Amino acid sequence: MARTQGSHSDITGPRILDAAQRLFAQHGYAAVSMRQIAGAVGVQAGALYNYTPDKQTLLLGLMRTHLEELLEAVAAEPAPDGVMDRLEAFTRFHIRFHSERPDAVFIAYMELRNLSPENFATIEGLRGQYENMLEEILRQGVEEGVFDVPDPKIATLAVIAMLTGVNTWYRSGGRLSLPQVEEIYWDMVRKSVAA
């Protein structure tokens, strides 16, 4: 049933973002209609436009929020002294943070095609900032002789691809606990860049 009229801006806004994130992750941005999102929230399609100028901006907002939260969270992590400890902290942080937000991660990787060139550049810039943190760890480790990778940039992409791959199979309550997953991946990351 349609609700009666009234002011709900403070709760409708977040509910729209939640519904859009869930639906975009499940069916894909292009396959989800504004009517579906509105239906999930319990309003009519037209009401969505009090909160977003258009569908594209809704997507951009989700992706930017995700990446900004990622950068804030990684900046808030305690940074150990040694490069090996920093690599371990990064690895465990990445797995933990990403496994907690499967929908946002999925969208941030899968829906890049639907961004305008400027918006794409914005998002890629944020992602690049995150990647640079790992790259810096690897570069310093190579300098110190602790790591041995022929190309820190490529090694960065390889490690991140491996770690983000956790999201394709990990489910809370499955065969392996998250600490076990962290352990397995940290073991592989550590060895893969070892001197």
Added chain:
Amino acid sequence: MARTQGSHSDITGPRILDAAQRLFAQHGYAAVSMRQIAGAVGVQAGALYNYTPDKQTLLLGLMRTHLEELLEAVAAEPAPDGVMDRLEAFTRFHIRFHSERPDAVFIAYMELRNLSPENFATIEGLRGQYENMLEEILRQGVEEGVFDVPDPKIATLAVIAMLTGVNTWYRSGGRLSLPQVEEIYWDMVRKSVAA
């Protein structure tokens, strides 16, 4: 200009598949219309239905063909004797095969959501066959004491995620040649599972 009537089944069929693969990879399955595909081929939308019963079957065909070709190609590779050599062969084959088919790979990973449950099961079955080949190599290597991974299944997924990640950045004619890429990744794979 529209072409005149005539029989072109032998060339139109493959051209439809090529156009669909390119467009699906570029914009996403849901964002591409049958009219766009027809336009790229140079026919009217109705003509597509001489070649596929519907859009969904077009997608399934692309994904199944890709995975069947993958399985055929990996089966046709010479299999070395030792597990270390087999892992190296698998690594290099994977990078080479996937880098040659970026569009098909992209679709096979990104459009799983758009498959019906039965079709999804089919595709996942084929993918599982491929993954099992790597898993077998790792299991045997662990038995022989050549590799040390706590969980061969997870290690398989981790290695494949890392290797498939090449497709997100590698471009022919870029900074690194494919043999150089193979070398970098083989180095990391080898170490990551090393005993």
Added chain:
DNA sequence: GTCTATACCCTGATAGAC
């Protein structure tokens, strides 16, 4: 702030002429 109503366009798919 939400509703209803609607403009306007595009969608997948089909029918029947050629």
Added chain:
DNA sequence: GTCTATCAGGGTATAGAC
């Protein structure tokens, strides 16, 4: 085998009442 024409439905976004 391809065309034109068409159907029924759904797409984003807006206008104006309340």
